[in-house]
Amino acid sequence: xxxxxxxxxxxxxxxxxxxxxxxxxxxxxxxxxxxxxxxxxxxxxxxxxxxxxxxxxxxxxxxxxxxxxxxxxxxxxxxxxxxxxxxxxxxxxxxxxxxxxxxxxxxxxxxxxxxxxxxxxxxxxxxxxxxxxxxxxxxxxxxxxxxxxxxxxxxxxxxxx
Numbered sequence: 001x002x003x004x005x006x007x008x009x010x011x012x013x014x015x016x017x018x019x020x021x022x023x024x025x026x027x028x029x030x031x032x033x034x035x036x037x038x039x040x041x042x043x044x045x046x047x048x049x050x051x052x053x054x055x056x057x058x059x060x061x062x063x064x065x066x067x068x069x070x071x072x073x074x075x076x077x078x079x080x081x082x083x084x085x086x087x088x089x090x091x092x093x094x095x096x097x098x099x100x101x102x103x104x105x106x107x108x109x110x111x112x113x114x115x116x117x118x119x120x121x122x123x124x125x126x127x128x129x130x131x132x133x134x135x136x137x138x139x140x141x142x143x144x145x146x147x148x149x150x151x152x153x154x155x156x157x158x159x160x161x
Contacts, residue, residue, distance in 0.1 A: 001099055002068035006089065008080040009105030010145045012116045012133055014159055018105055019075045028073035031060045035077075038129045068098070083146045090152075104153040111159060 005022065007015045019030050036056045037049055044052050057078065064074040080086050086102075093100045107115070116133045123132045131137065150156065 002071050003073050004064060004068065004093065004098055004100040005073065005075040005103060006080060006100060007075065007077050007103045007105065008086065008148055008153065009107065010079065010081065010112070011131070011137070011141045012119050013105040013107045013112060014115060015077050015079065015105055018103070018157060019077045022075060026073060028075050029064070029067045030075045030077055031064060032077040033057060033060065033079075034131065036060070038131070065098075079145075080148075081141075081145045083148070083152075086148060086152055101154045102148075102152060103155045103157060104148050106147075106156060106158045 007019055009015045022028060023030060033053055033056050037044065037052060067074050116138065119130055120132055122128045123130055
């Protein structure tokens with residue numbers, strides 16, 4: 001039976017890299033909110049990101065169910081920053097009988113800072129379409145992200161320094 005993998009972690013923690021490694025080991029469909037919102041950035045300005053994200057997540061959930069019905073694992077590269085969002089998702093998935101596994105990218109502050117710098121350089125060179133993480137976005141992330149407790153997560157991944 002197909003499984004839904006939910007990756008929790010702050011911006012630039014390595015969620016997409018982790019997801020792609022998972023895909024190398026087992027065929028899966030990667031669904032990313034950022035991919036969709038960045039693709040629509042010419043018609044949906046960044047200041048509307050927080051308003052459009054719930055709609056994008058709804059649509060991606062529909063696509064995930066379709067893929068899983070066809071037997072394909074799905075990976076949500078969404079972040080799941082808030083404890084209440086994770087709890088609501090857990091409750092809904094359990095109620096619907098959707099097999100799922102929670103993953104958390106537990107990254108040190110030092111590594112996080114280095115990854116943000118590397119990502120920003122790649123964005124400036126046009127090598128990636130990821131969000132540029134300026135000080136304002138970084139502060140927003142720090143203020144909003146609620147790290148999970150061990151009992152919320154099935155796979156706790158800590159990248160090596």
